[in-house]
Amino acid sequence: MKIQSLITLSLSAFALALLAGCGSTKSADNSAGASGASPKSDGAVKTVFIPKSAGNPYFSRMEVGFDRSKGSAGIDFSTQAPQAADATSQISVIKNQVQRGQQVLVISPNSPDALNEALDQAQSKGVVVITADADLVGNESHRAVGVLPVDFSTIGPSQVELLGSMIAYEGEIAILSATSDAPNQNAWIEGMKATLKDPKFAKMKLVDVVYGDDEPQKSSTEMEGLLVKHPNLRGVIAPTSVGLAAAAQVLIKQGNYPGGPKASGKGLVLTGLGTPNELKKAVKEGAVQKFQLWDPADIGDVAAFLASQLGQKKLELKAGLEFEIPGKGKFKVGDKNVVIAGSLVTFDKENIDKYDY
Amino acid sequence: MTNRLPAAVRESIPPALGIAICFLLVPKLAAPTALESIASWMPMLWLLAIGQLLVIVAGAVDVSVGSILGFATMALGMFLKTHPDAPVALSFAVAAGVGLVAGLINGAIVGYLKVPPLVTTIATLASFRGLAFMVSGATTITGSVVSDSVTNLASKGVPIGSYTVPWILIFAILAALAMDFAVKSLPKLRSVYAFGSNAEGAFRRGISSSSIYLLVFGLSGLFAGFAAVAYLSRFAMAAPGSAGVGLELSAIAAVVIGGAKLSGGTGRIFPVTLGCLFLSVLNVSLAVIGVGADWQLLVFGLFLLAALGANRTADPSKNSSSATGSRKAA
Amino acid sequence: MSKFSLSRLGWNGTHSLITALIFLTLVIGSRVSDRFLDRVYLLESVTLFAEVGIVALVLNFVIASGVIDLSVGSITVLVACLYAKLSAAGQSLPVCLLAAIGAGAALGWTNVLLVKLLNAPAFLVTVATLALYRGIAQVLMGPQSVEIPESWVGIDTQTFVGLTIPLWILFLLAILIGLVFDRHVFGRETLAIGSNEEAARNAGVNVSRTRAIAFVLAGVASAVAGVLMVSRLGLARHEFSRGIELDAITMVVVGGTSIRGGKVDVLGTVLAFLLISLVRTVMGIANLPAEYQFSFMGLLLIAAVAAIGIQPRKLLLRFRTRS
Incomplete structure (x- = not known):
């Protein structure tokens, strides 16, 4: 009994020490940060970035943008991720950050509408809400402005064109997506379908769309399922980082990419959207020749600028408004207050080593 | 234990039947790619289930194995980041070591602090997931980090x-054979069965519950560590938030489909192997038939229920419905 | 002997410990941020967890009877989806509410039937229905969300005598459940089954009927949680309320109810609900990284259960030596 109570006590003490410790170091950080930042840029706008989940290199890259722009934009920047990439996990984060006195929330929403009530409450307290990377499709009134990485309507056409150019615009193709209810994915898939109606792509036939839920297990199994279902498959587009990397690993294992050890016929061509670091090995092995993405840091740059401007009420948002970010160039507020931050980059063997994200 | 052979055969029927049905319904499963x-x-799945089997035989349950797998995967990934030329044996040692320590922590909490197994592992399910984030600094392990020596395990x-x-499948086969031999011949592992079927009787014969719990949870963690190598070799990537999430339910399902009872005392490697095979076949079938993403969860739930039903039909002995999976904790 | 009179009310060492931890959490919270001790903020934050708390309270019946129900989170989301669908189809509020409660009861009853039909442990059956019910919700909804009428939204922000409506529901429910366990034969039979099923059966307790009621009640509570959730969020989607079964079990167990059955602590569940929601809130406002939050909740659960593991025995010993 004595040992038991001792262990219990020490466990609880450790738990509390952890909490207290983290709490005090955090608050020390904050006071230091606040007092350290205020002399440099008076009235820095308190801005927090809420990514979709913790431990995702894509959002770390977005943070790089915020970090390099926070000085010039004049924001006091921090990041707080939710515990899981659930539709509702960001709600308590929003509440807590508003209570912390943040003036601007920059959020990559996990759901197009589940955050509506929470964001409305934040806005009613005078907090500026900016969506970044993904938008509240159909619910744009619940945020001030949305910063999107590229013009999403260009993704479908450029992905289809990229795949077409590698398979001589001929053969069966399939799409390996993330989840069936991801608005971005669905918009891009619609774009691909529309593009395929162009006579140029008449000989490319979309035979399947499958969903890997952005999990390595499910994505791999769905990819292997595609190979079983469609023995004549020539190309696969995976417009999602995890899906593309998982599919590439399947091809490396099977060796049936063009020029691979077990390529039957001309081999299977894989492309999609993914971060360079996740695909470097696949590109070097030849399992993926070309794929695309934008630089997530661009989103951070633009969101940091807008956070500062909107937080200080220096900018009146309206469709058609043009503004300039020093050192970045000109940007334009589009329909539904959407700002496009960058453009698509195509990665291949030659250029992939130049990117580190 | 006297009618071991009939029981092993009896317990193999439901998963074997399930596999047969899948192959009948989905002829394309015979294609080389599907196989x-x-x-x-x-x-x-197999490595996780073997570890889980002994825990369930002891009358406990370990729902933290998915998180242990995640933790060990991230630890191995970080190790490979700094030691890209590490021999494959060392990779195994790192993952297995992390898994073993995690498992022993579970065992110590259950054995010495007397916290029920289900509660303990629900708690460590969260804690080990947190450690997966911490050990990796909340970054993902990408393909360029995972050395060829590890990926070759799955591709060569x-x-x-x-x-x-x-190679990784050969490793799993050897591990299964070794465990099968061990539970049949090592007195310490045999005592797990005695403990599971009658904890008090075992106690009277001098089997201490804490040593049993240390043993079974330690082994469960160790095998989750092995499974982490399998994970990394197959996917060549891992994210702290997703690696291994939910696999505990698959492992428990495989063990139960393989005829083990949550109330403890019974469970054999061979039927559990078929249980793993059935779940693997089912997962691939769902992808090959092209069951829409929206339907897969529903179909999975139905199949699990069907498997439970098949188990019941195949098992005439009384199966008390009071098992919570943690009832046997001392 | 003030302790003695408190224990007449059911107050025990567990309660003292959790209460002390609640105060400690509040103290730490106020140190972490000077904006933490804000009544409205604390109320809103605790209300976020009220749905889990309600499920946890009723889960006490299932757990006290010695089994477990892992499907509560999936019942919550399936009922939420059905409720939103009905409202979108133009049904009136009373119809939708009745249908939701009925659906929750039916899903709980389905668990009972499956346990009986398959003769399998409730743990496994509810693992299967965890997938099944959420799967049905997914098939029903597809990628869409379904909104409810604007006037049904926001029950979580409406207050009555200082508390939000979900918290009132939770506290009233706690009193009711406490009374059932204390006074009603159903509560006593539930505990009897949990401590020794055979003995209870021999004493004439209808074991399967009592357990069946427990599962149906858990289904109904999940339905209530689902309705509250839809009102809080304004809409329903199939991926909501994932994993709340583990949070609910944590509250039940930290509160002192035995996971092996036979012992229930309703007041403890309420205190554990307060503690866990406050700890989560403090971790949030402290900007503790998500990964630490995971580990910390796990440590808290083990520490609490290990501590509780000691408490009742000590008290029991003291009681025995006195009498």
């Missing part, structure tokens, strides 16, 4: 005809 896909599911192996049996 390879099934084979690539096996090592990870012993050729049999046109098919290559991957």
